Amino acid sequence: MKWPLFLFLFVVIGVHAQESNFTFTYEMATHCKEHICQRGYSYDTYYSVDAEDRKNYNSDGVTFEMHIAIQAGSNGHILLSSVAYPDHNDPVYEIVVGGGGNKFTELRRNLKRNAKASSVTVGILSAVELRGFYIRLKDNLIEFSREGATAPIIKYYDVSPLDIKFFSFAAWNGVEAKFLYDCPRPGEGSNETRHSKEIKRRLSDSEQLKEDLLKYRSPNMAPGPNVSVSVHVNITGLKYNAFESKLTTGISLITFWIDENLAWEPSKFNNVSSVSYRQGQIWRPMFQVYNADNLDALKTIGHELIWVYPDGYAIFHSKATIDSWCFTETTIYNSWPHDSYSCSIVIQPWEAHETIFLSRLTYDMLRLAFIYQDDLVENEWEVTKITQFIVPAVKWYRMYPRSKVNTTHHGDRLVLNLDFQRKPTNYNIVFYTPLLVLVTFVLMSFWNKPLQMSRVWFYAGATILICIGLCYIEYMMPCHTIPTILVLYITVLGGILLAMLLQVIMMTSVTERLCKTTVMQNLLSAYWFRAVFCLPVIKICRNYNTINEGYSTQDDEDYCEIDQGKSNVEEMQTEANKYCEKEEFAEVVDKIMFVVYSVTFAIMLGLHY
Template identity: 50%
Template sequence: MDWLRLLFCAVLVQLCAAGNETRSTFTYEMVAKCKEHICKHGYKYETFYKIDAEDREHVISDASVALEMHIAILAANNGHILLSTKANPTVTDPVYEIVVGGGSNKFTELRRNLRRNGKISKPTVGILSAIEFRPFFIRITTDGAVQFGKEGEEPLLDYRDNNHLAIRYFSFAAWNGVEAKFCYDCPPKGTNSSTTNSEAVDPLMSNADKLKAALLQDRAPHLPPASPVTIRLGFKITSLKYSPFTSKMVTGVAIVASWVDDSMAWNPDKFNNITKLTFSDGQIWRPTFFLFNSEDQGSVDIDNPGPITMVNSGEATYYFQTHLTSWCFNYAKTTNNWPHDDYHCSIVIAPWEPHEKITLEQISHADEKMAIFAESNKVIPNEWSIEWKQGVVEPSAWHTIFTANDNDTNQSDRFLVNIALRRRATAFNVVFYTPLLVLVLFVLMSFWSEPLQMSRVWFYAGSTVVICVGLCYVDYLVPIHTVPTILVLYITVMGGVLLALLLQVLLMTPTAERLCQTHSVQSLLRSSMFRILFFLPPVKSAENYDRINEAYSGEEDEVTPPRNGNIPEMETETPTPSERDEVAAALDWFLFLVYSLVIAVMLAMHF
């Protein structure tokens, strides 16, 4: 078995060695013999190269070969090669387009038109590399054979075109988000002279492109046009979301920035009456901002940045949208009136570059530059009603507010937006206040029911359990940075219910009965003022003055016989309330009065 293992390892080593011999490599010495093209703008053929036909005839020795190219590609995937009869072909023009490593580096395809009409495709997983150059060849014969493959190997793609093209131009492209580097006009392996000699073709430029090229010549795009530079800033809130649990506010905003660059002004009469140009982000300077009270200290991220528009007077306008996440909290208060809570938050926007001195001016909502946001960016309604004001804070005023910051470095203005938030609490009112009001109502009604009954004890106990269960889950809904007064209401009601439960149970004990028969309690119960105040019936006279409401024990009165001797007279006796019953009735009236006043005052303070 050991000799089989050794034999297998020897065969494996030989295979690896053979693979390394046949694998085409492209060293940096070979790169130095080529020309280079870099693609950074996605699937777009920007620069075309013209092939020198006369020079090619002297290099190619094989008369059957109409075109032979040796190239190398450094890309993660999607290296696109375009061969055409003219520069800047359209989608209807016949071309050869070779897609190398398409579909995330999984296939290679030959197309007969731009982006369509594929003729032959092969699976080629891992054909390109993002860390090393991969060499390839392209060969087109006079009889219409179009071949593409790895350098030193058999063609991967071999297509016979009966109506073959006379190639005079070629170009390169990549894919969106992919940066590709192409080496072209490379010599074949083992030689020093290339089979092609090409030159870049001047791109077709419109009058606007020529004007832009003239304005951007020898211009640093990262430097502001002046110091200080005045920027007119328009601000509109398009959405807002606030979380009381994290004290963070996410605000969707639409912003327009406008400034004047005198060095970019031009005379329309000299440039075919062109009065407006558009520049992409990075071609010219634009202001960059950051959020002062943000959760991070990076510059403001722009959602879907648009072009910078400039008119012939040099006035530039830049529209963009973004989402600002800012802190918003106030620990000065210990309570809040949630769910009718309100917050006062601020958004402070400042220039990002400290060396740029920027003066800000506010653009009103009635300005024509803000008209672009009139319909497309309506405020999305949610649980918060908002009111906001905006203004500019000068450096001198800012320095007096934030004295601890390094205010000598950044001398620019700040843009301040004050926002007042108030919760639309309709749903919360139904969920939280309805059970509270129903519970309060039944507790107050219980004081008018028959005292010293177990039914009332069970009612109080059940109410306590319900409130406790609700308070166990309410912390998932209620922010607890400060104490919501609605929790104070619930806890107060629960405390009142527990107090009523305790008093009810104590009055039902024999100790309470003996206490009610003491001389002090009897004296209090005989007081006419006490009985009037607590709506007790008048006290009855009794021979035993130590007890009240005792049945009269004098001589029996003369009984009047009934009118009809055959029908016995029905006599009803009203039960006489005991001292404990009267104390319980007086206590119920007292608790009803106190509870009503306390709950009414707390509700008024809450709202």
């Protein structure tokens, strides 16, 4: 049973050794042709397969064979088709080598879709060395593999194979790839050569114009030593992290400048009114954020085009995300979740050797830049005020002399002042509803029958609930300040603990001894005291000097009359002993606490808002 396992390991190790031993040398590269991809995922150059080469393929059922080498960090794309410049509906073979960050290889039956076979190939490409591969179509089976390998990386049996007449190469956006094609089979040297030819695509008027303007021109060359750039910023989204004091802002950056080297006469190019360039084809102003959390240039999101008009007027409308520091707290307390902030973002030129003078855009320029296409991302933050102004370099260095690190760099700065606040609707529901309900029940408990253990258990349960909530509330509140809503919760918690303590004390014998004192007896029997706290009136009974004087046959309750002003008082007693001194004292304390708690909470809630 062990021999099959040993045999399998021997085959795997042998195949791996054979693959790793093959090296694409410089001598082999001299017999190949070169194609460099610098325009991202775009098949812009096609090559035709020579007719004689196609005849030589027809041996042993091989209808197409191609040996290539790739040098790229990832995403080497190979396109095989029957027609030049196919569209998405034309059948093609597209092979993606090192896709997904150099992790897989895939064969597609249509352009950019319809995958038929794939394989995990981590590290199949290299950015520093050439890797050799071959493609073979034999007996309806198309294979792609490394040079010198015994087993293909991917293969696909096609019942309706293509008659391959053209091929092209592409990379990925931001990836520069070098392809060597028309390479001979390994070991045959220059004896076997291919004769593929580049297919010239018929250019439109605008494409011909761009080709003429970009000929012998460096894409990184500025229009001049001093460039005047008009700029405007739209805020498309905003989010503030109070824990880290970091502001994340989505912006739409609109820049205008004049490049006379890109101007043309429309009548000479069939009245072409505008042309568009991809980023990297021509110069554009690069910026960075002075108070950002990194030192990188301001990177755009997407692949927006640069539009140029006949007079050399260039427009670039791009979107970017800025992460900047913003700490605006002046006190240790804030009104979270009703907090508001004011932050600044400073945008400055990126290149130190370029002197850029900034200015604000006019209304007509903004209309030309398609400003209405900017959509605002809605979240919990709302921008209330935006202020933009230009700070000249002279004034900037005067305010911040330490930032003058290069005497040749005198670029202006664009300053954005943002006033924004949090939308507290959801927070109000989550935090204030439990607080109001809890306070309401606490105030209602003061009107319940005093000296009951049920009230003590209620206070204990409310205390536990608040403590549990405070344990989790720190994950949502800023930690470098104290939100006043937290003060509200702590105050309510302290009030509940105080009410529970007083309730327990009044249930002990201490309160009884206190109520028996002369001072408390006089206070509890005082008319004004009982009227203020709405206590039931005390009935008094007269002491007659003669027998049967004032005798009446009425019930016992008619003997006692309400007469607080008489001087001949013998004893005081409550009606049927319903109210004793201890209960009346507890009732007075409850009413006092109700008033104090209500006023205190109302004042604190008003100050919070």
